[in-house]
Amino acid sequence: MTNLTNECPVCGAMLDFGSTPLIGELKDCMDCGVELEVTGIEPLTLTEAPNEEEDWGE
Amino acid sequence: MSSMRIGFYHSLIRMDEKRLIESFQSMPDVDLVFMDDRKMTFEPGRDRFDMDAVLARSISHSRNLYGLKLLESAGIPCVNSAAVTEVCGDKLKTSVALVCAGVPHPRLMAAFTPESALVAIENIGYPVVLKPIVGSWGRLIAKINDRDAAEAVLEHKAGLGHYEHSIFYVQQYVEKSGRDIRSFVVGDRCVAAVYRSGPHWKTNTALGASVCNCPVSEEISALSLDAARAVGGGVLAVDLFETADCLMVNEVNDTMEFKNSIEPTGVDIPRLVAEHVISTAEQEVACA
Numbered sequence: 001m002t003n004l005t006n007e008c009p010v011c012g013a014m015l016d017f018g019s020t021p022l023i024g025e026l027k028d029c030m031d032c033g034v035e036l037e038v039t040g041i042e043p044l045t046l047t048e049a050p051n052e053e054e055d056w057g058e
Numbered sequence: 059m060s061s062m063r064i065g066f067y068h069s070l071i072r073m074d075e076k077r078l079i080e081s082f083q084s085m086p087d088v089d090l091v092f093m094d095d096r097k098m099t100f101e102p103g104r105d106r107f108d109m110d111a112v113l114a115r116s117i118s119h120s121r122n123l124y125g126l127k128l129l130e131s132a133g134i135p136c137v138n139s140a141a142v143t144e145v146c147g148d149k150l151k152t153s154v155a156l157v158c159a160g161v162p163h164p165r166l167m168a169a170f171t172p173e174s175a176l177v178a179i180e181n182i183g184y185p186v187v188l189k190p191i192v193g194s195w196g197r198l199i200a201k202i203n204d205r206d207a208a209e210a211v212l213e214h215k216a217g218l219g220h221y222e223h224s225i226f227y228v229q230q231y232v233e234k235s236g237r238d239i240r241s242f243v244v245g246d247r248c249v250a251a252v253y254r255s256g257p258h259w260k261t262n263t264a265l266g267a268s269v270c271n272c273p274v275s276e277e278i279s280a281l282s283l284d285a286a287r288a289v290g291g292g293v294l295a296v297d298l299f300e301t302a303d304c305l306m307v308n309e310v311n312d313t314m315e316f317k318n319s320i321e322p323t324g325v326d327i328p329r330l331v332a333e334h335v336i337s338t339a340e341q342e343v344a345c346a
Contacts, residue, residue: 022079024071024094037070049070054220055119055147057194058295058311 006044010034015046060087062339065112065134067093067125073317074328075115081332088336095121105132111339112136113331115313119147119192122313135342137335138292138312145289146312149227150191152289159288162281162306164299165230172212175226179208185231188215192222194311196262201231232299237261238308239272239298241282242316242327244334245291248279250325252318263318271322281305293331 004017013031021027025038026049035049064082068075082090091109095116105128112134116122126140138146145151156163167178179186179202188200188211202208215223238261241251251274256267263269272278282296285307295314299306316327 022071022076023092024068025076026070026072052195053118054197055192056117057119057197058313058315 004044006046008032008034008036009046010036010048017044061089062087062111062336062343063089063091063109064335064339065091065093065107065109065129067095067112067114067116067122067129069095069116069118069121072117072315074315077317077320077328078113078115078332081326081328082335085332085336093125095125098125100125100128102128102131107132107134109134110343111335113335114138114143117313119143119194119313123147135338137331137338138294139290142290142292142294143312146294146310148191149189149193149309150225152310153227155288155290156285156307156310159284161284161288162304164232164306164308167228169226169228170224172216172226175212175228176205176208178226178228180205182228182230184208187229187231188212189227189229190223191225191227196260196265199260201259232301232306232308234259234261234299237300239278239300239305240269240319241272241274241278241296241298242314242319242325243282243286243292243294243296244327244330245293245337246283248274248282249330250274250319250323250327251278251282252322263315269318269322271324277305281307285310293334 005014008015008029011032021038027036036046037049039045039047082088112129114122114126123143126136126143129136130140145155153166169175169178185201185203190198200211237253237255239251240254242249251272252269253272254261254267254269261267285296286294289310295311297308299308320327
């Protein structure tokens, strides 16, 4: 199993993914609390997740 | 045996989507095709999609709805259908469907101007709940306790801009004693239910309500299935209120969130959803 890590783009904390994530997967930074989105796998790329929009939900 | 190709129509992949993906990927003879709604383009009349069914899981109601319409126009069976998504994504359309089907539902009135909305509010009597017809997670839902609050909220809604905020949905406030019930319907079965409890009158888990198992009684199952049938059926989460007289249906949700309900209920909800999608695809293949 590949253990992937990357830095939080906001605070620089190291984030451990445990296994290869999916493109579009969400990840919370436990240090600064920002919600991140996986936008690339090779290399592993994280960006801040988009803000909630008016028609989001169930 | 040839593989079943299932389209997974998505945007952000939350834990709910991840569990669904894991369920599909654990099934033999299933090829899961990822369809990111942020990257797709469509051309009505010319699109060709090589898949046996699609499960719609976009976090955006509008992208779900239009994506489903376009996919169905290309001959792809979808869960849930565009028609069901359209009804469930609009609280007024849902209420009309429920009322017309005789499903117990809180009293509601609709109006199209702030002035007539005030008439509707005072016809029902305080307190009332004012809801946007499109929206989720408790957003922009207001409990209005008196005329001063009604006038203020109606004035603020008039300033929100989007035409949808000119459709005033006024619902009788139902005292829930701190909890409501969320049931999960997959096809023709009510597979699980949970109590959602919290100190706030809005018992959305998105707003911090806690969840525990609710045994699926015959009454809960029957009412949930009636509600699901009223909106067209599929994979649906039904929100129920318990009153002194009866259970009633508050809302029906078409892109249900279940991640907090798997452990309390002990029911593998994502697995059941995946199996339903496969079954839908197999029925279509058999009829082709």
